[in-house]
Amino acid sequence: MSGDPRVVRPQHRDDVPAEAPPFDPLRLCVFATVALLAWVLGPIAVAVFAAVGFAGYLRARRAGVLRSRCKLGDTRLVLVYLGVLVAAGVTGTVWALTGRHFGV
């Protein structure tokens, strides 16, 4: 085919970009599932998610990520926040278990 810019490919089915797929509301499902877990597991869910998050940010921090898209910005602050959540989750879990045990 000529290299002249006037020579163009005719439109074929495979050349025309497919229409944008309809929006997949995956996040809404994720949010609902997180809420379900939080409802069923209570503070245990908080402790587990916070611990996973803390581990992830700790690894990222060690890999050199100093700033996060999180509103807190500095990854050290995020680690502190997640650490507090882990502590709160653990405390809540222990409190719930011991509270039931002692009939509170």
Add this chain to the structure above:
Amino acid sequence: MTAGMPLRSDRIHRYVNAFCPLCHEEQPDLPLAEVRRLSGYLAVRDDRVWLERGCPDHGLVRTLYDESPEILAYLEQWTAPTKVHTPDRPGNFAPVPAAYADGLPEVQTQHTCILLEDLLDHCNLKCPTCFAESSPARATVAPLAEVLASVDTRLAREHGRLDVLMLSGGEPTLYPWLAELLDELAARPIVRVLVNTNGLRIAQDDDLLALLRRHRERVEVYLQYDGHSAEASAFHRGADIRRFKDRAIDRLSAAGVFTTLTMTATLGVNDDEIGSVVKRALDTPYVGGVTVQPVFGSGRGTGIDPLDRLTHTGVLARLGEQTAGQVTWRDLTALPCSHPHCCSVGYLLRDDSGTWRSLTSLVGHDRLKQWLELEPELLANRIADDAIPSSMRRVVRQSLLDLLSEQSSLSHPSMATIWRDICTNCDLGIGTLTTLVSSRLPGQHDRLRALLGERVLRVTVKPFMDMNTMIEERLTQCCVHVATVNDDRDDGHGGHQCAPFCAVQAWAPLSRSRISTRAGLPLLDVET
């Protein structure tokens, strides 16, 4: 579930027959009978109009056709019935472009509004963008008898009347028998004679100016004028010759010779000077018209980017921004008699308060269409226009069609009648003009002439086609015809005939049949 077929990424505007510019560049001298007509279409994509055609050798070839789909659609609203023509060879049903080897064929759908006679190939400039490839080195001259025979042939085939005869070339003011020719033409039923000139001789030659002045009732000058900048002059004319242009304009204005400034406009060179050319025309008495011609790629006019160039609607779109809104594209309409893509026209009138207003703004688009009877369904449904009695409506319609036609300019002998009919019947609010064209006082003609020279301006945009924009339907409806000669055909008229302007410039076999080339004599033989 399957997704089905996707939509095209463009919108088809209309289906056309076109030609392959790549084939043309590879074989510019191909016999006309071997030129392939290609199926194609105009498509709107990215808010531009593209010409796409399928070539068996090159595949799908896409070039820019026009810059604004909106303005192109607006122009297409203005079409009027065309006039019957007489074919140069009856029974010529050959396809385009081969048909034009024998002149106007049977399937031409418009008569000759403008006959262009190339008097000579010789020129005192060698413009880098000349479509006729004229130059000082090319020196053939059409004998006077041949030119007159060509004109007489056309007169015979136009039922004894020619609307416009344009003298071109080469440089027509260098024609050795110009005075004799103008005298001969004055004795024939030709409404107007246009001299298409670069103005160099007019700027310097008093005898030539006197000749034009003597014929000024019939003769109008089409003066090449590309803008105010040295760059525009150098690009289009090969040198900064602005002082000659300015002097030519001043001398023609002082002599009362109606002049149209003819601007060749090129993207990135002088497309920003369109407004200044219009303003110069508004400010100069007896400059009665401006014609803007986007540069096209026939002859020496190469180097145009076929994918990004100045177009008809591009010129129209630039008018408003460059004249601070004084003239906008809505002040122009397509020329109703021609193909709507081929020419647009508008009139500006200076009212008694000194304000320039367009005919379309004075009349209104809808009323203008009604008067031109361009919208039959609108006519059928509307309540009768009480402002114009039916008999007057016919007069106004014909006047407007005359005004908005190729034959029209301010030097048109019937212009007084046309303006009288329009002004008095339609209450345009142009008091002085109305009074003057309606009066029959002694000296009225000269006063009207002066008034038209100072207070009326005709603005036209004339986009000629090259092979990147050529579509067959515009050739078929073309009414600007170039005199050609086919001396293989003995029809009792010496083989004199004519063919559409754009076809003659684009295809070499037709270009060689122009009267100045085919019937021309060497200039040295003429002078000795």
